[in-house]
Amino acid sequence: MSGTSARLAGPVEIVGTGLIGTSIALACRRAGLEVLLTDRDPDHVRTATGLGAGRPRTDDDEPQLVVVAVPPDALGKAIRDALDTAGPETVVTDVGSVKAAPLDAVAGHPAVSRYVGSHPMAGTEHSGPLTANAELFDGRPWAVTPGPDATASAARLVEALVVLCGAVPVRLSPYEHDRAVARTSHVPHLMASLVAGTLAGAPADHLALSGTGVRDVTRVAGGDPRLYSQIIGGNAAAVAALLTEVRERLDLALEAIAGDDRAGLESLLAYGQAGTRAIPGKHGAAPQEMAAVRVALPDQPGGLARLFADAGASGVNIEDVRIDHDPGRPVGQVEIDVVADRAEELRVALESKGWVTHR
Known part of the structure; x- marks a missing residue:
């Protein structure tokens, strides 16, 4: 076993056996790798073990790769702990939704060269090991975000995990990643929650008119508020910058509606339509009509x-x-x-x- 090789042979340790961690474990087991499971909640480990995702880690185990899959507020400490306790060649990655903050948390650690952040762009509004599946990442982009001190071999090993899980690796710097997910994930989630909030307590006869449009716009708002407050709060600067842009357009929309400015309103709607057309099509190809x-x-x-x-x-x-x-x-x-x-x-x-x- 060698963490300096790009060949992922295992064992792979999963720290945090929720939806993402257990899905990675199942994907690794699908590929025939030995998987070690760690979680502060022993019930989650028992559940993931029962699903065939691996076995509990023992003190004698030495993983080739550690995948930290814990909530955002716990990431920095969990990554440092993994670097402290892992073998001298073990590579550590995490799958958190924000990448600059964890990198800052391990800055100066003597083993920082063996840490490479990553982020699979996959998941559901559900949580827990019982919602996991080995196919969760198939065909999905998965950001790999090595910091300036990371070795090339450590980054290649994390990319090998991405490919093994069926995903498509995308190299980004940690800071560019955070700007990208603010635009494509964090702000859309927050906006969906704000729109969904207008439905809470609404009269029943209003809600009876609900159709696919309101369901499409609000679906992701069903996610765990505690988790998403950590995700959005951990990427505060990038999210705030984009929300400022949204607020400016919202002010323009209010002015257009109040002034019966149909041309102004149409311009805003057309700008939004252009945004939907900018979203890549299937498999990252150009979008089709x-x-x-x-x-x-x-x-x-x-x-x-x-x-x-x-x-x-x-x-x-x-x-x-x-x-x-x-x-x-x-x-x-x-x-x-x-x-x-x-x-x-x-x-x-x-x-x-x-x-x-x-x-």
Whole structure:
């Protein structure tokens, strides 16, 4: 075993057996690596062990790589502890959502050259080892953020973990990473929470009009407030800078609405539309124009499976799916996103199978 090699042979120690840590453990086990589990909550270790994610670490174990997957406020100390107790060649990474703060926390440590931060851009609004799965990172970007003192071999070993987990490594500096995730994750989460807050305590007859739009905008607001307050607070400078930009545009929107300035309002909406078009498409490729094929779906067992089977038989690839339930009838509407120039082909194929589509 050698931490100076880019070949990941194991053992891999996971410190923190929540959703992300246990999912990494399961991905490593899928690849045949030995996995050691550590958590201050023994119930989490027992649960992760029962899922086949690895075994509890003992004092005699010497991991090749330690992955620290603890809440943001605990990252700095946990990384330092891992560097203190690991063998002389063990590489340490973390998977926290903020990268500059942990690096600052280990600055000056005698083993800082063996620390390389990282951040998988994957997860759900759920938490805990029971929500983990080995496929969580498949095809997802995973930032690798070596500091100025990190060795090249340590960075390559962390990238080997990323590839083993099925993700795509993306090299960034810790500070550029924090600016990027403020824009693509932290501010969107905060804005979703602010919008969702307008629904709390709303009259029932207002909420009865909820559709896919409000669900799309507010979905991530269901995440753990304690965790996300740590994430956003740990990236305060970058988040505050972007919120200032958002506040300026919000002021412009208020002025346009109050002054019945339709041209100004349209300009703001068009700017937002341009932002949606800037989001990379599937597998990081240039975004393609999409169209939604809307299909009426009776609320019956097996209906969705039959719809997917018929859509698959058409040969048109499904890019995304949304389901909206009709509050007044036992029927819903499924929106199937496909590449725009194949939407009519899918619509015709589904109608030939007896499905009712809406244009």
